[in-house]
Amino acid sequence: MKRILSILLIAFLLLVPVLSAQADNGQYVYVDEDLLTANEVRTVNDRAVEIANNRGVGVYYFYYGDVEDLTSFIMSFAKEHVVEENALVLGFSSDYRYFLQIGPIAEAALSDEVCEGPIMEAYRSVKGDPERKLLAYFNAADEALEAYFASGATVPASSEDDWSLADVPANIARTDSGKPTVVDRANLLTDSEAESLSKRLKEIGNAYKCDVVVATVPRLGFKTAEEYADDFFDYNGYGYGAVPDANGTTVDGDGILLLISTEARDFAVSTSGYGITAFTDYGIQEYLEPKFLSYLGSNDYAGGFDAYADGCAELLKMAREEFPYDCYHVYAETGTLDSVQLANANEAAERFVDENGVAIYYLCFPSNTDFGAFAERFLAERVPESNAFVLGVGKDEIKLTGKGPLAASRFSGRRLDKVQREVEPLLRSGDYYGAFEAFTARCNKLMHPLNIIAVLLAAGVGLLFGFLPLSGMKRQLVSVQRRTDADEYLVPSTFTLTQNSDVLLGTNVSRSIHVQPTSSGGGGSRPSGGGGFHGGSSTHTSSSGGTHGGHSGKF
Amino acid sequence: MAQQLLEYRCPACGASLQFDSGSQQVVCPYCDSSFSPQDLIDYDSFLKEDAKNETSDSWSKDADRWEKDETTGLNVYTCAACGGEVLGDDTLASARCPFCDNTVIMKRQFTGDWKPDLVLPFKLDKKAAQEAFRKHLFGKKLLPKEFRSESNIEEIKGLYVPFWLFSTDVSASVRYSGTKSRAWTDGSFDYVETSRYALLRAADARFNRLPVDGSEKMDDALMDSLEPFNFNEAVDFQTAYLSGYFSDRYDVEADISVERAKARFRKTVSERLSTTTGGFASVSMQSTALSERNNFREYALLPVWLLHVRWNGKLYTFAMNGQTGKLVGDLPLSKKQYWKYWLLYGGLGAAILGGLVVLGHFLGCGGGCL
Structure with a gap:
């Protein structure tokens, strides 16, 4: 018996590499284990291999009962498993079915009509036996491909040409380097809308030396919106002052691109070069996106793109004339605060917002002669919080101002004079960081006035403490008390224990769900200012090797 | 012993006991203790005997009368x-x-x-x-x-x-009743054993x-x-x-x-x-x-x-x-003295505690000290 078992075990171990080799190479059929036996999978797969060899088109099939989001799963499936340039994937989850065509031949030969028509009919016509059902699918796909090639159709141009901008109408305005500023492949705009938008974008781009582009496409293929936007930007050579490199692609031009894909309502903002500097993460997500997303959400594309143009113009203006829009609370001209002080000050300001619900801003520009106007503009455009205290330093000028009802009630009158008196000598002596610290401390006090109720409460407790010595004094007056024990009449050493027994009566065990103690983790995480923003722009590298910033999502 | 179990109290918790015909045991519905009927009768008779055994010799002694x-x-x-x-x-x-x-x-x-x-x-x-x-x-x-x-x-x-x-x-x-308890956990449950x-x-x-x-x-x-x-x-x-x-x-x-x-x-x-x-x-x-x-x-x-x-x-x-x-x-x-001293000590306490709050505020912990 033992011997038989060990023989079986050895046989099984020998089979394992064979099975895994099968799985790695030329696999077109992926199903949950209980649907088909390994032999059946091999038979069906052989048919798919045959099609791939004969037609040059991969035909894939998968059935995963537990997949929840089939649309996104099929995209990642295609990325992982599809090796051909042209392919058809039929994916099943327990309640959905999805056809994905990849490449021009597949799109032409195995269009949605073909898939939903003859292929699905063939698939449905076989009842019961899953092996025969799958073979019917592969046979139908093979027939459709045969019919396509028999009709003498040529292989369409390769996907490289997807990026061609030759089809863009002539009335669309071009960037400085001659690229159209609006590419409306999804036909979301009327001709006149597209024309006026393109002119607007061109003006902005030229004024601030940074291309501002809008592109719309019906679908993304199996790229993400971010990848598509980056590639669209790079392969078409967008970017103000882009220089062609050795490979003929252009990288590192300055620009920003808004891409819309209507199929799954994706959008992506891709920035490059100076665009990364001017459009910070905070600027894109907190300033630009809120401006246009609501329009896109209600399908007002012309309005959305106008708002996008406005936002880009405003952000570029800020970046070129002063500094990029960001979540920082402390801005200082060079020579006033060093980088460590700047980081510390920003951190302190963020902490202040978290703790007090009021933002503090520090504008340190001691050589700015027109500081007053700058500060007014800053307060109006760059302070998103509804309550803020601002310490501004210009040339021979200290400006203490505030925004919102809290500032009106607490940051005014004699209190301001006090802050001024404290900050002024420090600024005069050139201690710009010290001045900020004093300002923060003062604001902290403004937010925490002396709590009269707490003082009264403490005093009340103190009054109660007064009763403690009194009870002792009261006891002094009482000396008459009934005795209840006989301790001093017990003759010493006559107390002897004669019996001492403990009898166990019973034991019961109670059980309750164990609650894991929650770790306090050093006081818990503190939400950082600006909703997770830490300033600056995060970047990634596109397929062409270009560096991009930006953000993507759904609308 | 032909003694009847009429009403007995749980030696562990004092609740009324019930006879469980399934286990032929007397069980306590409150603390889940169970006893054999005989043990219970013995235990009860202990208590009764204790009371009976309370004896006291005579305190009187031969009278000493006045001469x-x-x-x-x-x-x-x-x-x-x-x-x-x-x-x-x-x-x-x-x-x-x-x-x-x-x-x-x-x-x-x-x-x-x-x-x-x-x-x-x-x-x-x-x-x-x-x-x-x-x-x-x-x-x-x-x-x-x-x-x-x-x-x-x-x-x-x-x-x-x-x-x-x-x-x-x-x-x-x-006689006392006493409990000992022991608690432990196996990760998914907490256990408390009470003896x-x-x-x-x-x-x-x-x-x-x-x-x-x-x-x-x-x-x-x-x-x-x-x-x-x-x-x-x-x-x-x-x-x-x-x-x-x-x-x-x-x-x-x-x-x-x-x-x-x-x-x-x-x-x-x-x-x-x-x-x-x-x-x-x-x-x-x-x-x-x-x-x-x-x-x-x-x-x-x-x-x-x-x-x-x-x-x-x-x-x-x-x-x-x-x-x-x-x-x-x-x-x-003296009520007068009483309130005088209260005013003295209470006033002192109020001044110290109130002062601490004010001091805490000005030392920068912002009123959140208390």
Whole structure:
């Protein structure tokens, strides 16, 4: 018996590499284990291999009962498993079915009509036996491909040409380097809308030396919106002052691109070069996106793109004339605060917002002669919080101002004079960081006035403490008390224990769900200012090797 | 045993038990303990036996009666106001009632009764009592100031107070129920194991000459507070010691007084026993049984100075141990003084705590300190 078992075990171990080799190479059929036996999978797969060899088109099939989001799963499936340039994937989850065509031949030969028509009919016509059902699918796909090639159709141009901008109408305005500023492949705009938008974008781009582009496409293929936007930007050579490199692609031009894909309502903002500097993460997500997303959400594309143009113009203006829009609370001209002080000050300001619900801003520009106007503009455009205290330093000028009802009630009158008196000598002596610290401390006090109720409460407790010595004094007056024990009449050493027994009566065990103690983790995480923003722009590298910033999502 | 299980209480938690026909066990619906019926009957009979076994030897002893000639010169004085009776020689004929301070006292010839076994002679005189009273008022902050200056000692009387002295060998057994608990976790559940125990503790102890006031007129608490007396200085009774002092005769029988003594024995023994029940998470006493053997009681006259002080129309009674000089008696409380001191200490506390909050604020912890 033992011997038989060990023989079986050895046989099984020998089979394992064979099975895994099968799985790695030329696999077109992926199903949950209980649907088909390994032999059946091999038979069906052989048919798919045959099609791939004969037609040059991969035909894939998968059935995963537990997949929840089939649309996104099929995209990642295609990325992982599809090796051909042209392919058809039929994916099943327990309640959905999805056809994905990849490449021009597949799109032409195995269009949605073909898939939903003859292929699905063939698939449905076989009842019961899953092996025969799958073979019917592969046979139908093979027939459709045969019919396509028999009709003498040529292989369409390769996907490289997807990026061609030759089809863009002539009335669309071009960037400085001659690229159209609006590419409306999804036909979301009327001709006149597209024309006026393109002119607007061109003006902005030229004024601030940074291309501002809008592109719309019906679908993304199996790229993400971010990848598509980056590639669209790079392969078409967008970017103000882009220089062609050795490979003929252009990288590192300055620009920003808004891409819309209507199929799954994706959008992506891709920035490059100076665009990364001017459009910070905070600027894109907190300033630009809120401006246009609501329009896109209600399908007002012309309005959305106008708002996008406005936002880009405003952000570029800020970046070129002063500094990029960001979540920082402390801005200082060079020579006033060093980088460590700047980081510390920003951190302190963020902490202040978290703790007090009021933002503090520090504008340190001691050589700015027109500081007053700058500060007014800053307060109006760059302070998103509804309550803020601002310490501004210009040339021979200290400006203490505030925004919102809290500032009106607490940051005014004699209190301001006090802050001024404290900050002024420090600024005069050139201690710009010290001045900020004093300002923060003062604001902290403004937010925490002396709590009269707490003082009264403490005093009340103190009054109660007064009763403690009194009870002792009261006891002094009482000396008459009934005795209840006989301790001093017990003759010493006559107390002897004669019996001492403990009898166990019973034991019961109670059980309750164990609650894991929650770790306090050093006081818990503190939400950082600006909703997770830490300033600056995060970047990634596109397929062409270009560096991009930006953000993507759904609308 | 044909004994019926009518109603039994759970030895572990005290709830009513129920018979579970399935397991043939008696189970407690509250604490899940289960017992065999026989164990329960045994346990119950233990408790009953304990109570039955409580025995007490007789306290009485052969009567010592007054000899005929001993009583010559002793009179019984009866107060017309309160009915109190005291013994005394002829020198006390014009005295006031030591209990109610009434002046009208009637004298009659003494008749036979129990004769005291012991007497503890006075060691301290009237002057010492006055001095002790003065000291008693010293350092009492809440005593009305006027009490010191205006109160006057109306009468100081030396009085032999009748006491019963009880000596005995006590055997006590006490039953407790106790619990021990142990807690642990296996990661998904927390477990608490509770074990219930029946504890039995028994001990012998000897008590010697516990005094119990045998005079109805004297306040028990006041007399208790005079303790302790040093009985080594007690001498056999002689009428000669009574000369110049009042002497009360007992009017609470020894059989009644002994109950107070027994309660005090019981408390001391059970307190000693409960110190041996360490190691349990909770212990509660279930029953105590006390037996006395070698009982012995003596009739003693103990020396007490009684001081009657009148202040603000009220009579305050103080008593001093005529042997040790310990003076007791509750003093009146001055409301004025009370609130004055409260204002002082409370004001101080308020200033300190309030000040701390203000200080904390200015040192920069922003009012969140408290």
